[in-house]
Amino acid sequence: MRKIKDVLRLHLVGGVTSRRQLARTVGCGKSAISECLRRAAAVGLDRWETIAALDEPELERRLYPATAAPVARKPRPLPDWTKIREELARRDHQVTLSLLWTEYKAEHPDGYQYSQFVDLYRRFEKKLSVVLRQQHRAGEKVFVDFCDGIAMIDPNTGEHVPTQLFVGALGASSYTFAIATLSQELPVWLDCHVRMFEFLGGVSALTVPDNLRSGVSRPDRYEAEINPSYRELAQHYGTCVIPARIRKPRDKAKVEAAVLVAQRWILAALRHRTFYHLNELNAAIGELLDRLNDRVMRHVKQSRRALFERLDRPALKPLPSQPYEYAEWGQARVNIDYHLSVDDHFYSAPYTLTHETLWYRASHRTVELFHHGKRIGSHVRSFKKYGYTTEPSHRPASHRAHLEWTPSRLIQWGQSIGVNTAAAIEYVIRTKPHPEQGYRSALGILRLAKRFDPDRLERACEKALAIQAPSYKAIKTLLEQRMEAAPLRGAEPTTDDAAAHLGARNVRGRGYYH
Incomplete structure (x- = not known):
């Protein structure tokens, strides 16, 4: 369902109408894209604001209600069109499509009939060596790519440090942005986009990158998947990412030309200079970049900056109030300790x-958790190795109650029954080596109030204190044997007398331990 939302956002917000482009961007089949758009139109989901407000289960319920699964039709075998074209190109034999179709039907009796066979081959033939001259609308696309930069000198070791040059170019005006980096890693890739949009002063509707690993998680001719962090950046700025096809530089010919121009007019001009810091290098690149954008292009008779101010700048979307903050996406399993x-x-x-x-x-400040597309938790980011950050509401009620137990809280709970009950609980807790060892006994005493009358529990605690045996078992025995009201045998009974009253067995008495 996350891909379906991306499809609808690209179609409704980005203005992408090509099913093939949509399929290549989100990593779905073209037929699935068509079916998704058809279903959305059928149920009246034609506004992105309405779709964005729906969670994934609700969107799935509206678009794909439970229906009987259609019977899958067995696909017909397709011929090897490349081999058929090679056979037709042979000069030593007069091979025709009719003969090749006959051979195809002999091998695949359930294959296509002759007219459809010919039609499919003609369609295949039209796709060969086709060059499309793209017409770029103002503010529609920005093309981005990396190329090798010039080497710096490490001031500490004297070693050569290679750099990369990030280049971006707008489609309509060819207005160019360039910045040097030390790598092509994901944080650097995203930061270059942030700086590019700030340089342009706006955001294009579409962003066309190469199939760089930092931008595309799984490069594929038909089902390329966008990196989650890159997709999040696109959503933050309101642009749509449509990667170029693999090994198809004509898909991003604009930036290929911009890279060539940057290499000639920026990198070549700096080839005799020595740089020791990246900021120093980028300052020099910035000066030459201004000159490049101010140069009058020979064929257009205008500079890139003049075209940018006239065409692209008015059509760009405004920048968001805050720049994008880099965040990593990942998956993790919740352990038994939640x-x-x-x-x-x-x-x-x-x-x-x-x-x-x-x-x-995970951003630099926060860690957010998601389940089926819903945000179910957020924590302040901590970089302490093997430490724990716990939200109390995430614990079961029994765990919260246990952690909330304190000696004073249990004594106060006993005070609500009576002073003798509170005194018995205090005695149980304070006679243990650690207070938590007495929590269970104290809770047992308090829960006796649910089985017996609280007044009886209060008298039983009073008697247990009098005989110096305020334990859970002693108080429970007094209540079960209804001995809480029985008179004491003496003013100061011994431990042996108390044991006799309680009916305890195998009690050796105080003298045994001397």
Whole structure:
């Protein structure tokens, strides 16, 4: 359903109408794209504001209500069109399409008939060596790519440090942006986009990158998948990412030309200079970039800047109020202690999701957790290795209650029954080596008030204190044997007398231990 939302956003917000482009961008089949758009139109989901307000289960319910599964039709075998074209090109034999179709039907009796066979081959033939001259609308597309930059000198070691040159070019005006980086890693790739949009002063409707690993998680001619962080950047700026096809430089010919121009007019001009810091290099690139955009292009008779001011700048979308903050997306499994690991730190999730696999978004400040597209938790980012960050509401009620137990809280609870009950609980807790060892006994005494009358419990605690045996078992025995009201045998009974009253067995008495 996340892909379906991307399809509808590209179609309704980005203005992408080509099913093939949509399929290539989100990684779905073209028929699935057509079916998705048809269903959305049928149920009246034609506004992005309405779709964005729906969660994924509701969107799925509206678009794909439960219906009987259609019977799959067995596809017909397709001929090897490349081999057929080679056979037709042979000069030593007069091979015709009719003969090749006869051979095809002999091998595949359930294959296509002759007229459809010929029609499919003609369609294949039309796709060969086709060059489309793209017409770019103002503010519609920005093309981005990397190329090798010039080497710097490490001031500490004297070694050569290679750099990369990020280049972006608008489609209508060819207005160019360039910046040097030390790598093509994901954080650098995203930061270059942030700087490019700030340089342009606006955002284009579409962004066309190469199939760089940092931008495209799984490069594929037909089903390329966009990196989650890159997709998030696109959503933040309101642009749509449509990667070029693999090994198809004509899809991004605009930036290929911009890279060539940058290499000639920027990198070549700096070839005799020595740079020791990246900021120093980018300052020099910025000066030459201004000159490049101010140069009058020979064929257009205008500069890139003049075209930009006239065409692209008025059509660009405004920048968001805050620049994009880099965040990493990943998946982690919730452990039995209802915590999951992000960069070797453990964050809590709702205990009901134990053993579930959740998506997380980790920025420099926060870690957000998602389940089926819904945000179900957020924590302040911690970089303490193997530490724990826990939200109390994520714990089960029994765990919260246990952690909330304190000696004073249990004594105060006993005070609500009576002073003797509170005194018995205080005695139980304080006679243990650690207070938590007495929590269970104290809770047992308090819960006796649910089985017996609180007044009886108060008298039983008073008697247990008098015989110096204020324990859970002693008080429980007094209540069960209805001995809380029985008179004491002496003013100061011994421990042996108390044991006799309580009916305890195998009690050796105080003298045994001397």
